[in-house]
Amino acid sequence: MSTQVSTEVGREQAAPGVPVATPSPADRRDPAVLPRRAELARSVEVLRLLADPTRLAVLALLDGTELSVTAIAHAVDRPVPAVSQHLAKLRAGRLVTTRRDGTTVHYTQANEHVAALVANVLHHAEHTLYDVPPHHR
Incomplete structure (x- = not known):
């Protein structure tokens, strides 16, 4: 060989x-x-971060807006400490960015690529579940 x-x-x-x-x-x-091995490896890391329902919900919620951890926790109906842990992972993975306002930290999606990735995976899921996906109605 x-x-x-x-x-x-x-x-x-x-x-x-x-x-x-x-x-x-x-x-x-x-x-x-x-793609290069490093690009493939990083892509797998990003997909692993998206493979959690809470993290995916948080990223979908942050589409085009910024919210505090308390507002995010309330919206996804999860405890603040749990959401804070998820946000730390998303931040480490460069999927969200932060802005501090006094003692409050506001989170938003990192860029338009994150927004497109989240929207596309959710749209694809809809196509597998429905004859007419909600985003086409």
């Missing part, structure tokens, strides 16, 4: 027959170019 070895710095090794390169932005549209 032969091992594919790269002499290019920064280029990752791949299984035989699987093209892996350092993609440019234009290459991103080419399905034959795989």
